[in-house]
Amino acid sequence: MRAITCGVLLVTLFLYVGCDNWQEWWTYDGISGPAYWGLMNPQWNMCSKGRRQSPINIEPDKLLFDPFLRLIHLDKHKVSGMLHNTGQSLVFRVDKDTKQHVNISGGPLAYRYQFEEIYIHYGTENQQGSEHHIHGYSFPAEIQLYGFNKELYHNMSEAQHKSQGIVGISLMVQIGDMPNPELRIITSVFNKVQYKGAYTPIKHLSLRSLLPDTDSFMTYEGSTTHPGCWETTVWIILNKP
Incomplete structure (x- = not known):
């Protein structure tokens, strides 16, 4: 009953x-x-x-090596935008009037993707914050860079429903003594977005420098990790926190 x-x-x-x-x-x-x-x-x-839902648990011993994958490339110029507490996540969105957009290419991507936003996922007490797991392990935080397929679609809203519409680059975050300077730019304003609906600007962020110093990555075709879970996302998981 x-x-x-x-x-x-x-x-x-x-x-x-x-x-x-x-x-x-x-x-x-x-x-x-x-x-x-x-x-x-x-x-x-x-x-x-759905049958290709994200996030997933990555088992390193089951991965296949592809010698034909290229290096991941992000344009070097910096971006500015707003960090927003949506009530579910902290989301950075690039300014709509940006004149120089950051393009993402290489790796498994057959097209150029235009960077649009960053989702920041983190847990309490510096643990279990990442959405993707590595061999069952959850990192304290996960930074997800999203871009849309600019060669086939006009914007993120259109692309997220379409084949190969979205790229998601996942950066696992580990607590340490030498923080990434670009990540520090983001975390330094967390106190300004503690409550749902709060906004704060972030200026001159280098996405290329935000990435860890590695050429290795894992890739799979999955979905967005927020509603409506569209299976249109090419995921690139960088293998160094």
């Missing part, structure tokens, strides 16, 4: 939340967490029915 009551409550709660509120209402845990995203909104059905 308890299971039936909970089920009715869950459906009632989903019906109560208007369609206009979906983007604000979802979370990463509880009855509005990933297990229920596909039930909350019909447009998010890939979250429960």
Whole structure:
């Protein structure tokens, strides 16, 4: 009887939340967490029915080496934008009036992708913050750089629904004594975005310098890790925190 009551409550709660509120209402845990995203909104059905969902647990001993993959390339010029606390994540979005966009190419990518945003995922007490796991291990944080396929699509909104529309570059973050200077630019303003809805500007961020000093990476075809879980993302996981 308890299971039936909970089920009715869950459906009632989903019906109560208007369609206009979906983007604000979802979370990463509880009855509005990933297990229920596909039930909350019909447009998010890939979250429960998809076959190439991200994030994943990466098993190093099962990876295959591809000698034909190229090096990852990001343009060297810097970007400015706004860091926003969405209530679910901290998200940096590049200024819309940017004249010099950063292009992402190489690796497994057959097209050029235009950098658009950074998602920052971190845990409490410096542990279990990353979305992707390595051999079951969760890093304290994960920085995800997203770009859209500028050769086939006009913007991120269009590309996220389309084949090969999105690239996600994942940087695992480990706590240490020598922080990355570009990462420090981001973390230094965290105190200004402690609450949902808060914004703060970030100026002159070098994405190329944000990447770890390595040419090695793992890649797979998956999905966005937030609703609607579209399976249009080429993931590149850099192998050095």
